[in-house]
Amino acid sequence: QVQLVESGGGLVQAGGSLRLSCAASGSIFSINVMGWYRQTPGKQRELVARIIPGGSTNYADSVKGRFTISRDGAKNAVTLQMNSLKPEDTAVYYCNAETYTYDRYWGQGTQVTVSS
16 A cells, blocks of 8 residues: 655645645555646646656656656655646646656645735
């Protein structure tokens, strides 16, 4: 089992920045990929960014150039730096961890609201 605890999020004006952090505990040795997803009411949860061991990253097209994901292996943590935020970035953001056996774990979610 992997437990994920998120922090960060909140309310920011358009053009501002926020930083989300996620700390993993439990069977951390089993974690392969870590990432962030987001969800708005009535829509499916969508990938925002993910990072694999070695540092390779993937981003949703809508956040490329504005968001940066990073991972601290020693602290078993992943961070999402969000710059130039837009109202359409408003969502609940979830930390995700995927193990080498393809089990997936989720954080509790943190609200990000961007006002215009």
